[in-house]
Amino acid sequence: MADISAFSNRLRKNLRHWAKWARRNGISCYRLYDRDVPEYPFVVDLYGDQVHLQEVETGWQIEEDLYRAWLDSVVAACADVLQLAPVAIHLKQRRRQKGLDQYEKTGQSGDDFVVEEGGLKFSVNLDQYLDVGLFLDHRNTRAMVREEARGKRFLNLFAYTGSFTVYAAHGGAASSVTVDMSNTYQAWTQRNLQLNGLSGVQHQLVRADVFRYLEDAAAAGEQFDLIVMDPPTFSNSAKMQGVLDVQRDHVWLIDQCLGLLSSRGVLYFSTNLRSFVFDERLPERCQSSEISARTVPEDFRNKKIHRCWKISRL
Numbered sequence: 001m002a003d004i005s006a007f008s009n010r011l012r013k014n015l016r017h018w019a020k021w022a023r024r025n026g027i028s029c030y031r032l033y034d035r036d037v038p039e040y041p042f043v044v045d046l047y048g049d050q051v052h053l054q055e056v057e058t059g060w061q062i063e064e065d066l067y068r069a070w071l072d073s074v075v076a077a078c079a080d081v082l083q084l085a086p087v088a089i090h091l092k093q094r095r096r097q098k099g100l101d102q103y104e105k106t107g108q109s110g111d112d113f114v115v116e117e118g119g120l121k122f123s124v125n126l127d128q129y130l131d132v133g134l135f136l137d138h139r140n141t142r143a144m145v146r147e148e149a150r151g152k153r154f155l156n157l158f159a160y161t162g163s164f165t166v167y168a169a170h171g172g173a174a175s176s177v178t179v180d181m182s183n184t185y186q187a188w189t190q191r192n193l194q195l196n197g198l199s200g201v202q203h204q205l206v207r208a209d210v211f212r213y214l215e216d217a218a219a220a221g222e223q224f225d226l227i228v229m230d231p232p233t234f235s236n237s238a239k240m241q242g243v244l245d246v247q248r249d250h251v252w253l254i255d256q257c258l259g260l261l262s263s264r265g266v267l268y269f270s271t272n273l274r275s276f277v278f279d280e281r282l283p284e285r286c287q288s289s290e291i292s293a294r295t296v297p298e299d300f301r302n303k304k305i306h307r308c309w310k311i312s313r314l
């Protein structure tokens with residue numbers, strides 16, 4: 001077996017620090033390791049007593065038998081340091097994905113199980129999809145939404161599995177509309193709401209292309225007090241009217257949301273695109289402030305995991 005002491009030692013050091021932090025803050029799902037040692041390009045996330053272990057693509061060339069032995073040794077190190085059975089380590093060999101590819105099935109089935117965050121329950125699956133159902137990097141943003149949601153009309157765009165909707169509903173939102181193109185993820189959102197006793201007619205799930213939904217909502221004179229929009233970087237899904245490119249399209253998307261905001265309404269806009277540039281025209285037609293320093297959680301060594309803006313009408 002390859003010598004992976006550098007990886008094991010860093011993982012053990014991180015565990016000592018972050019496990020204490022997580023217990024103090026009542027957090028059961030958090031990031032433990034993110035390519036801390038360059039020779040071990042992995043991301044290690046804890047979801048309760050299960051581990052989501054992702055290999056990050058490097059382009060390195062290595063013989064297949066040596067590569068398999070290396071992967072096996074990393075899995076064994078995770079199990080040893082975290083005192084878990086090897087079956088609790090869920091390995092994914094992650095490749096660069098575009099748009100909704102990140103949500104596609106891996107070919108494995110896996111089992112759904114429930115984790116807790118912020119006193120709420122969420123269904124996750126560490127095997128079936130490349131992403132597991134709960135993005136840990138928006139833990140802080142979800143908490144902010146809950147704090148602001150009481151009595152508000154809430155809109156969740158590109159909603160994925162609806163975690164923002166669950167937080168808003170728990171925070172006392174008067175109503176919510178959750179928009180996503182996927183029946184699979186709308187069903188997942190419904191399960192998450194039901195897990196928390198929050199499903200009801202005031203929480204509407206809309207399967208739609210966000211571009212079409214925004215046009216229709218504007219035509220119908222819809223108004224919202226709180227909007228979250230976290231679009232994929234790129235999508236050419238057959239279910240959409242066209243192609244989504246967040247850099248090209250964010251001005252239109254934000255403009256449309258501003259038209260739906262009430263006079264004191266707030267839009268949270270986020271993107272994971274590293275090269276993203278917030279269009280210089282937007283400050284002329286809205287109040288905006290980047291709040292990424294507040295929304296990226298402490299356990300994320302990569303402080304550029306996402307960028308987030310708080311936006312309101314002038």
